[in-house]
Amino acid sequence: MVESVPVGFMLFFVCTGLLLVGLSIPLLLRRIKPNYWYGLRVRKTLSDEHIWYESNAYMAKWLLFLGGLHTVVSFVLYFVPNLRTNLNAYAATCGIIFMLAFLLVIILSFRYLRTL
Numbered sequence: 001m002v003e004s005v006p007v008g009f010m011l012f013f014v015c016t017g018l019l020l021v022g023l024s025i026p027l028l029l030r031r032i033k034p035n036y037w038y039g040l041r042v043r044k045t046l047s048d049e050h051i052w053y054e055s056n057a058y059m060a061k062w063l064l065f066l067g068g069l070h071t072v073v074s075f076v077l078y079f080v081p082n083l084r085t086n087l088n089a090y091a092a093t094c095g096i097i098f099m100l101a102f103l104l105v106i107i108l109s110f111r112y113l114r115t116l
Contacts, residue, residue: 005078005090013074013094020067027060040109044116051116059109066101073097 026032032039034052039045040059045052074094077083083090 004084005087007078009087009091010074010078013091013098014071016098017067017069017071017074020063020070022067024060024063024067027056028064030057032056040113042113044113051113054116055109055113058112059105062105062108066098066105069101070094070098 023038027039030053034046034049035041036046039052039056045055077090077093083093
């Protein structure tokens with residue numbers, strides 16, 4: 001009998017994506033004031049409120065997309081037969097996709113910040 005990936009692992013990855021969606025919404029709606037805990041916190045964003053709101057809204061748009069993508073991909077990959085029977089392959093695939101997408105969000109956000 002072949003062991004499958006526990007549902008808890010899939011739920012963990014799905015919830016990670018949903019967490020990113022939830023964290024992005026207040027930033028996207030410009031509800032988070034400049035602070036040292038939450039958002040794109042660098043010298044330039046903390047020195048000017050306009051730059052703070054614009055850069056964080058831009059970053060949040062990509063985080064919202066990343067969170068949705070990660071949620072869907074984690075759920076779909078759970079049903080791929082070769083991944084469902086191999087916990088390491090499933091976790092590595094979800095993790096690599098997440099890290100590459102998150103790196104892209106960071107790069108795009110800093111490129112946008114330079115234009116402000």
